[in-house]
Amino acid sequence: MSWNLQKSLERIQKHLADLGEIQVEKLVKDADLSALLTPTNCRQVYGAHVYVDVPNFSELASHAEGEDFRRVIQAIHLYHREVARIVEGPEIFDGVRIHFQGPKLHALFFRPIDSSEDLAGKAVLLQIVLRQFVDRVFNPAFPLLPGLTISGGADLGNAIGTKNGLAGDRELLFLGAPANYAAKIIGAPGEMRLTGAIFSALPRRLRKLCSPVSEGVYQIGATTSAEIVELCEEMSVGWNSNDSSERLEEDKRLFPLKSVEYSEADSAIDLDSLSVTNNKRVCAASLFADVSGFTKYVDAAQTDEDKKRALKVFHAIRKEMAHVVKHDFSGLRVQYQGDRIQALFHLPKNEDAAILKKAVETAAGLQSSMEYALKQCLPEAEPLGLAIGIDLDVTLVSKIGARGQRDRICIGNGVESAARAQEKSAGGEVSLTTRAYQLLDEHFQPQFNLDEKRNLYVASKFYSDRFERAAKAAAYGASAAVTVRTASKTATVVRGGEAGGRQVVPSKSWSR
C-alpha cells in the first residue's frame, strides 16, 4: 500500500464531480446545526468559539497502568459526559458541543442569533463554570487522581459551518478565524483566555473580571463561588455545582471502575466499537496535518462565489487526506478538526520503528497529494500547504458521548506533542519530535534537519518519491545491484533484480 499520483488525481476528480453545488448562506435563525449542515449546505455562523483543555489527562494516559489506567479512563469518560451536558443542556448553556479533540472541548454559542454580548458572555462564563466544576466537583470525586487543571480560550466572529459526508456520527466543522484563534490563544494550565473581540463584546460585569496578558488577549481572573452563582443567574445559565456533583455520582454508579476495560490491539482498531467499557491502550504514532493558510484563505473570501470555492477546496483536501491515511497507508482517521486531520498508526503492535516509518511515509503521501494532485486539480489551492507533525507514545484510544454524537478520542503525550509539532510547522513541512526522530531508520534520518529553535526535526519538500529514494539509498550503500527499466518516456531504477529490466552494479564514483 502506498500513494500513487495517478490514483490520487482520479479520486480527486471523482470527488469534485460528485460534490455537487455548494450553498453558503448566513445563518439568520436558530437551527439544529447538526441536522442543517451538510458538506454542500453550509452556513456562515456568527458565534463565540470556546476551547477548554485538560492537559493532565495526556500525561496520565501515557503513564498510568493497571487499575490506575482504568481510573483515568473512567475519569475521562465521565468528565466528557458532564461537560457535554453543561455545554448542551437547554437549561444550562444551550450551546453546541462541536466535539472533543481528545481532552479538549470545542464548543460554540450562536444563539440568540447575532447577539454578541450574550454570546461573548456565555463563552466567558462557560470557562469560569468549567474551572469551578473541575476544582470543586470533579477533582474531589476522583481523589486518587492528581488534581486536574484546565485552560481555555475563546473568540467571537464569523466562521463557515459545514459537516463531513459520513453517515452516522456527526462531525461538525467550522472554518474561519474564531474557530482557529480560540484554540491558539490557550495558555498555561489554569489560564482561561479570551480575544479582544470577545472582551469588547462582554457585559461590563464580566469585563471587569478580565485583564490583558498580551496584545489582544485577556485572561479571566479568579471568581468566588458566590460570584459564579450570581453570574449564572444574570445570564440565565442553570448550572450549579450540586447538580453537577449528583450527575457525576450517578455516572459513577452507571459506569463503575470494574466495568471499565482496556486492551492492546493486535489488528486495526475498530474505532466505532470503542466505548467506556471497551478501550485500547496502544503504542501509536499520532499524525496531525493542517492546511496551512486556510483560515486566511477562508477569511479573505468575501463574495459567495469565493466562499463556495473555498469550501470546494476544503472538502477536496479533507476527503483526499482521509483517503491517503485510511486506504493508502491503513492508518486510522481519528478526527477532522476544522482544516486539520488527526490520524493514528498503531501497527505492527509494539514495533515502534515500523509504526513510525508508516506515519512518516503517510506524511510524504499527504504532502505529495497536496502538491502534485490537489493543486493540479484545483489551481486555486496553490497558496496552501500542509503542515504535518508526528510523534509516538503510549496512547489511549476510545470513543465518548452518546449515539449519534460520539467523538473518537486519542489521549496521550504523543498526541499532544504531535499536535504541537504541527502547530509549529509551516506549510510544506513535516516535523518530528526528538523521540520520533530517534526511532527513525538511519536512511530516513538524513531527510530531517534539526531546527534548534523549534526543537523539531524538519523536512521540506518531503514527497513520496523522496521517501522511495531514501529507502533506495540503503541499496546503494550496500553496493547492491539495481534494476533499470526504460519505457517510452521514463526510466525507473528499482532495488534488486526485477523482470523486464537490466541489472546494473552502481559504479564507485570519483571526481576530477
Next chain:
Amino acid sequence: MAARWFHQKAGPVRPWYQRDSGVRLTADKALVAEHFPTLAFRIDDKAQVVYLEGPLSIDSNCGIDTSIETRLVFPRTYPQSEPSAYDAVRRFKPYPGKDIKDRHLSSSGLCCFWLPPLSPWSPLDPNALRDFIDQLIVFWDRQLIYDDNGKWPGPAFDHDEKGYRQFIQEELNDDAGLTNALAPLVLGGLSVGRNEDCPCGSRRKFKKCHLRNVEDLRWRIARR
C-alpha cells in the same frame, strides 16, 4: 600520379561516425531508439563532434517523475573511448556548504561515474552505449538522493589524485605503506631505475620486486 596516390593515403581521417559507412552510428541510433527514445543524436559536422541529447525522466513507483536534461559527447576516438556525460543545464547545484565535486560532477556538468581505469567500457560490445546510459540513469538517480540529504549514496573515491591513490591502495591489497612508496611512481612524480632498490624498502632490485605492479597500474591508468 604518385603525388595523387600519396594525397589519398594521407588525406584527413574520416570521423568515427562516417567510418565503415557509419555502421557504428547506425547501430547506436537503433539502440537508443529502442531503449531511450527521448534522446536524439546531433552531429556537428564542422567540429566532427556527435552529441546525444534530450531529457531522461527518472520515474518513481508513486508516479512522480523528475526530468533531467542530458547530453552525451562522443570523442573522436569513439568507440575506443567512452562518451562523456553531462548535466546539460546544470540542474544539480552544490549541496549547501559543499563542493560540486562532492556530487561527482565537475563545474561544467561533466559526470564522473568512475575512476577511468575502472571503466567497464567495452568498445566492441554492441550494447556498450546502452549499458553506459543505464549507468547514467543510475547516476542521476543517485544525484536525486544526494539532493535530498547531501550524502552520496554508495561507495565513492575521493576527488582528484587522492582517488587514484585510493585506487592504487585497493589494487595493492589495502597496504597503505606500499601505496605511499609506489604511488609516486605510478602517478609519475618519481622514477626509479630497474636495477635500483625497490622503493618499498625490501632491498631487492626494483625489477625483481614491484616493477611489474607499477607498470600494470601505469598502463591501466594511461589507457583511459
